[in-house]
Amino acid sequence: MTNSTVLYASQKPLMEFFTLENKNGLKLKFTNLGGIVSEIHVPDRDGNFADVTLGFETVEEYRDHNDAYFGALIGRYGNRIGSCKFSLDGEMFDGLFANDGVNHLHGGKVGFDKVVWETELVSGDGYMGAKLTYRSPDGEEGYPGNLVATVLYKLTDENEWVIEYEATTDKVTVFNPTNHAYFNLAGHDGDSPLGHEMLINAAFFTPTDEAGIPTGEINSVEGTDLDFRSARVYGATVNSEDSLISRLGGYDHNWILDKQYGEFGLAAVAYEAQSGREMKVYTSEPGVQFYAGNFLDGSLTGKGGKVYQKRDGFCLETQHFPNSPNYGHFPSTTLRPGEVFRSKTVYAFGVR
Numbered sequence: 033m034t035n036s037t038v039l040y041a042s043q044k045p046l047m048e049f050f051t052l053e054n055k056n057g058l059k060l061k062f063t064n065l066g067g068i069v070s071e072i073h074v075p076d077r078d079g080n081f082a083d084v085t086l087g088f089e090t091v092e093e094y095r096d097h098n099d100a101y102f103g104a105l106i107g108r109y110g111n112r113i114g115s116c117k118f119s120l121d122g123e124m125f126d127g128l129f130a131n132d133g134v135n136h137l138h139g140g141k142v143g144f145d146k147v148v149w150e151t152e153l154v155s156g157d158g159y160m161g162a163k164l165t166y167r168s169p170d171g172e173e174g175y176p177g178n179l180v181a182t183v184l185y186k187l188t189d190e191n192e193w194v195i196e197y198e199a200t201t202d203k204v205t206v207f208n209p210t211n212h213a214y215f216n217l218a219g220h221d222g223d224s225p226l227g228h229e230m231l232i233n234a235a236f237f238t239p240t241d242e243a244g245i246p247t248g249e250i251n252s253v254e255g256t257d258l259d260f261r262s263a264r265v266y267g268a269t270v271n272s273e274d275s276l277i278s279r280l281g282g283y284d285h286n287w288i289l290d291k292q293y294g295e296f297g298l299a300a301v302a303y304e305a306q307s308g309r310e311m312k313v314y315t316s317e318p319g320v321q322f323y324a325g326n327f328l329d330g331s332l333t334g335k336g337g338k339v340y341q342k343r344d345g346f347c348l349e350t351q352h353f354p355n356s357p358n359y360g361h362f363p364s365t366t367l368r369p370g371e372v373f374r375s376k377t378v379y380a381f382g383v384r
């Protein structure tokens with residue numbers, strides 16, 4: 033485990049990088065700014081390592097223009113809340129920040145991705161990790177309650193990146209954290225991931241309007257280009273003419289995972305045939321947002337001078353469904369005083 037300070041006392045709090053390494057030589061580098069994971073080095077089937085997540089080299093770049101949310105922790109609410117409002121126990125909260133047209137996206141103006149997290153390196157049986165803590169004050173970004181969020185990152189000797197979220201509040205609130213890492217299993221600067229095979233363990237999804245807000249319907253994937261129950265190359269249908277897909281510019285949907293609510297189970301499997309790298313995603317969350325990087329547009333230059341073009345990375349954001357606070361029939365994102373929010377997601381790296 034190493035860490036290196038990259039900004040100094042004049043710019044408090046300090047923003048630093050930390051690197052976790054497991055016994056197999058896998059490395060995961062992150063910063064306490066937004067808990068952003070900036071590098072993930074994993075082997076191919078011949079043992080050659082590549083960095084499979086998109087990102088920048090410096091914390092200053094993350095601080096100044098991480099509009100794509102590369103590698104970041106997202107909160108308090110991952111994905112969208114329609115019209116920037118919701119009500120809880122009869123009280124209306126309509127002060128969320130509109131950063132996606134009239135809607136609220138990924139926690140607002142200064143979300144979890146833009147704050148510095150208290151970071152403590154930890155280790156245990158078979159892993160090295162870090163515990164990140166952020167105290168979000170009552171009213172921050174329009175959300176009620178003083179919320180204390182902790183996120184445990186672990187890099188295990190089983191080649192897994194484990195994320196464990198916990199939170200408490202002193203007033204009833206909503207909470208739905210995720211991580212927004214972009215992947216390309218050929219390497220962040222390798223061939224386009226549009227050739228990857230994708231499997232999503234879901235028979236249903238939540239259709240949306242043109243702004244990405246769920247309509248409240250729950251539709252079957254059967255017979256649609258959203259059916260990833262069998263692994264297939266997602267690039268073949270990312271430009272689907274199905275208006276439910278084209279209205280969002282490609283895959284950018286919430287799938288409802290085929291497992292019991294709260295159960296820890298498989299969300300998705302991504303596979304890159306040439307390197308043999310495979311990534312399995314497991315979660316205790318009920319949904320996953322498969323976002324195909326449709327809004328990357330060549331305006332961001334990342335590590336090693338790599339210019340990230342449209343769809344050069346994809347995200348598998350485990351989550352509760354977008355806009356849940358406004359739909360009583362979606363699994364609840366309400367967190368009450370006295371309760372402890374707990375959620376776990378694992379990105380497991382392997383080869384075939």
Ligand code: BGC
Binds near residue numbers: 101
């Ligand atoms: C959303 C996209 C959004 C992107 C921002 C994803 O989670 O679903 O619609 O553009 O985050 O990078």
